[in-house]
Amino acid sequence: MQKPVSPDTTYTDLPFDVFARACPSRETLEHVTGRWGSLTVGALREGPCRFNELRRRVDGVSEKMLSQTLHALERDGIVTRDAQPTNPPRVDYELTPLGREVADRLLSLIHFLEGSMPQVLSSRQSYDGSRGGL
Amino acid sequence: MQKPVSPDTTYTDLPFDVFARACPSRETLEHVTGRWGSLTVGALREGPCRFNELRRRVDGVSEKMLSQTLHALERDGIVTRDAQPTNPPRVDYELTPLGREVADRLLSLIHFLEGSMPQVLSSRQSYDGSRGGL
DNA sequence: CGGTATCCCGGCCGATACTG
DNA sequence: CAGTATCGGCCGGGATACCG
Numbered sequence: 090m091q092k093p094v095s096p097d098t099t100y101t102d103l104p105f106d107v108f109a110r111a112c113p114s115r116e117t118l119e120h121v122t123g124r125w126g127s128l129t130v131g132a133l134r135e136g137p138c139r140f141n142e143l144r145r146r147v148d149g150v151s152e153k154m155l156s157q158t159l160h161a162l163e164r165d166g167i168v169t170r171d172a173q174p175t176n177p178p179r180v181d182y183e184l185t186p187l188g189r190e191v192a193d194r195l196l197s198l199i200h201f202l203e204g205s206m207p208q209v210l211s212s213r214q215s216y217d218g219s220r221g222g223l
Numbered sequence: 224m225q226k227p228v229s230p231d232t233t234y235t236d237l238p239f240d241v242f243a244r245a246c247p248s249r250e251t252l253e254h255v256t257g258r259w260g261s262l263t264v265g266a267l268r269e270g271p272c273r274f275n276e277l278r279r280r281v282d283g284v285s286e287k288m289l290s291q292t293l294h295a296l297e298r299d300g301i302v303t304r305d306a307q308p309t310n311p312p313r314v315d316y317e318l319t320p321l322g323r324e325v326a327d328r329l330l331s332l333i334h335f336l337e338g339s340m341p342q343v344l345s346s347r348q349s350y351d352g353s354r355g356g357l
Numbered sequence: 358c359g360g361t362a363t364c365c366c367g368g369c370c371g372a373t374a375c376t377g
Numbered sequence: 378c379a380g381t382a383t384c385g386g387c388c389g390g391g392a393t394a395c396c397g
Contacts, residue, residue: 108281
């Protein structure tokens with residue numbers, strides 16, 4: 090799966106291949122598909138959102154992890170952060186055009202999986218049953 | 224994002240919503256998008272594959288993690304395992320029809336991200352630059 | 358409201374050794 | 378070849394406290 094690479098070239102010169110250990114695309118994929126990354130990007134697809142509203146959309150995320158997740162996504166250019174210097178402070182997060190493309194592909198996967206859960210749960214039962222019965 | 228749920232119903236009666244904390248679809252999403260799950264499913268899209276061949280396709284994965292990942296995916300009905308009782312042993316892994324659908328959506332995301340890496344890397348530079356320069 | 362700093366535990370994950 | 382078993386570190390991530 091890895092493409093050959095001559096020793097003195099860097100990955101930035103080459104097509105990016107996520108299957109290669111050293112490729113930076115692997116980091117971005119992990120930011121986007123990580124435990125909280127996928128849900129955060131998916132939730133933002135519904136529109137711009139403030140911090141605590143986002144926390145409510147992504148059920149179960151802690152302040153710390155949401156903050157970390159948003160910083161990583163902002164750094165990668167998936168999300169923009171708009172902080173207004175008002176009191177009380179108001180910060181809006183929003184997907185970039187790049188982020189919207191990512192979100193659409195992610196949501197396609199998410200919705201497909203949600204729709205496949207009956208099949209998945211049934212498969213789990215067979216698997217667990219055949220193991221327990223041996 | 225979470226849908227209201229009356230106390231005495233279980234999630235299996237309801238549409239599955241990955242944004243709700245207790246929804247089992249969240250586990251499956253994590254199996255499929257996890258650090259090694261996404262790469263394993265993506266690699267298997269190229270066709271059936273034996274264990275060590277798969278290890279080579281997914282650069283950097285350990286035996287232990289590949290084994291764990293494959294078990295979780297098999298349990299969820301994403302991957303089939305075909306063990307032939309020969310010597311030396313030969314085991315082929317293959318995507319199920321469900322797995323192929325998942326893989327296509329995953330690869331759509333992966334290929335999009337690979338193609339967006341110049342933009343991502345440039346965004347990272349701006350982000351890091353504006354932080355370092357303050 | 359919208360965060361950051363600190364503490365700390367569980368479990369992810371790599372390394373190694375062993376089995377059939 | 379295709380795994381399983383065990384050990385240990387390290388870090389993801391929750392809880393809490395605190396700041397502007």
